Amino acid sequence: MAAPDPAMGEPAAYGEVYDRGYKHYEGERLGRPQALRALTRYSISRSLGIRKRWTAKIVPIILYTVAAGTVLVVIGVEAFLARVTDEVLMSYADFFGFIFVIEGIFVATIAPEMLCPDRRQDVLTLYFSRPITRLDYVLAKLTAAAILTLTLSFVPAALLWLFRNLLADAPLVALADNAGDLARIALAGGLISLYLGAIGLAISSFTGRKVIAVPVIVVGYLVTEGLVNTIAYALGENRIADWITFLSPATISNNLAYSLFPPQTGIDGIPFPWWAYAAGMALTIIIACAVMIWRYVPED
């Protein structure tokens, strides 16, 4: 029987067989912007283990659970203690310090996942046969990494801010009064996410093997932190020691958070203003981007 053309819009009888012949594409073509969006979205979903085997989802689920759980525990305890004290259980700066550990592990997981398989399995050849430039590829990966790390560096802290203010006696007044805190949370969260994402991607761009990139990123955090602290301790009370702390991702992130949310008591003063740490992180982001461009952009 001659198969009807579904495109003709004729009502189909039950059991009728359609001819699935090739049809030329008549729809819209969204070009390079769509390619960039697709690459960003695909990178995010693959890094989170979406449409992959269940084992690929374990690490992201655990890390998101820990981050969300921490917010819930802090809010719950503060709601309980609110009857006896006005003090907060965990300051925003403390929270950023805690969440940095989770973010570090997260970036060590997602950054190699974003870059290494493309290089190892030579998928880059296919990507570059699409309407994107090599620089577009780097930008899409950076955007994907920043969006993902933002979900850990900004979203939990913003939720903490929201719940904390909603627990106040006059929630709307508290939200308005503390809007500046939210802006500082956004600044710290945004910078830390870009900073960690860029470092993770820059390291991952040197290898096609995840089993190498993941430990290099994790050990890199630990080694730089240990090295910087050791040198700073050896130099003692010295301005050079203060500058050296810029080289440690953990220390610079903590110092940014503490300079934006100065502690009331108990912690020594932060040696530089917040913008100095922001500038240091921005410089690192630029260097990391330059490394990625160097790794991907040359054509011949």
Next chain:
Amino acid sequence: MSTSDADGFMGQPVVEIRGLSKRFGQVVALDGLDLTLPRAAVGLLGANGAGKTTLLRILLGLTNATAGTASVLGLDTRSQGVKIREHVGYMPESDVLPTSTTAADFVGHMAEMSGLPARAARQRAADVLYQVGLDEERYRLIKGLSTGMKQRVKLAQAIVHDPGLVCLDEPTNGMDPQGRDDMLDLIKRIHRMLGISLIVSSHILEDIERVCDYVVILSEGRLMLAQPIEGVGTEHGDLLVRIDGDVDAFIHRLAGVGVYAARGASAELTARDELVIRYDGDHVYDAVRDAAADLGVALRSLRKPMQSLEDIYIGEVERPVEAGRTDGGS
């Protein structure tokens, strides 16, 4: 709107190349190519290192030529590479597929990467995978597919966005005979039934002869031949004639009407008793017929020597390679 109609490509040559050269340091990969390719299935033949892959990369706007210009579908490769890649599909020679994703996911993703909206991309992926014979297997992880199936996935991602031109680089590479047959049939179908122009790069002559209707032969980065395959071997010089009778009288008679003839001078192409008659127009046939009739000799055969694509390929490509002159460029 289809690709072909969308940007006014219809009627233009698919590829136009003028004075194209590409150097890698001291190595010349392409050497002053001048070439115009029609809307057809074009076979790009040449030994390894002839410059085929380099030419494809330039046509896709992935690398710039050292000198000269090239346009694809009317778009300049140097300045409009991104736009070209929106309308051109590419199936590379090497293994380029991600292993831990399904064929449907990946082909759909590549459709989006070509600019199609997400929903249309998913639909196109399902349709195209069906067209290449992977309807049942499209939800299997790529790492679980056979070599032939992976080649089909590569082909599917190359045509999923309905390109005006598809470049296939060694499409039968690493396939068993049955898989190779199937792949060549598929490629032929893409051009003849789906109407998509092709450039098929290969060093396997038989593959080109089976699927292409136009052939380009490269050797050491230089253009050796560019013409329809149908025309290869049909027009090659002089007439070869065998007669029963006085050969000298026959030659003399032809000379009398201005047609030059001689005993088999071109030993490679003629049988021992064949005459070679210079062909410079259809009037030669009349002269041969008249001379045979006037002298009362039997005309036993009359033919033109055929030089096959294989003869040309061996002559132009394999001899230089055997002589050890390689460019190593592509």
